[in-house]
Amino acid sequence: VWRLKDKASPFTLVGKKPDGSIDYEEPVNYWMPFNGGIGLHDASWRSKFGGTLYQTGGSHGCINLPPQKAPALYDLVYKGIPVLCTP
Numbered sequence: 001v002w003r004l005k006d007k008a009s010p011f012t013l014v015g016k017k018p019d020g021s022i023d024y025e026e027p028v029n030y031w032m033p034f035n036g037g038i039g040l041h042d043a044s045w046r047s048k049f050g051g052t053l054y055q056t057g058g059s060h061g062c063i064n065l066p067p068q069k070a071p072a073l074y075d076l077v078y079k080g081i082p083v084l085c086t087p
Helices: 070-076
Strands: 011-016 022-028 031-035 038-042 063-065
Touching: 038 070
Parallel strands: 038 063
Antiparallel strands: 011 022, 031 038
């Protein structure tokens, strides 16, 4: 159980290598972090979501949202709302 830390629209996700250099920069329209650099965001680069996709084509730890669904979720959540993650 975590709490939503913030919301940002738009936002650029930045991944770093172990040496601190930038691995990737990915702009998203909706960013909702809840556990350090882990959060919910739209993923326009994905064509499929859910099911067992994460087993072979996962993320860097975030929860990828369909671009058409992300705006509605973004409008519903607020800073401090509980975020429950279960296996």
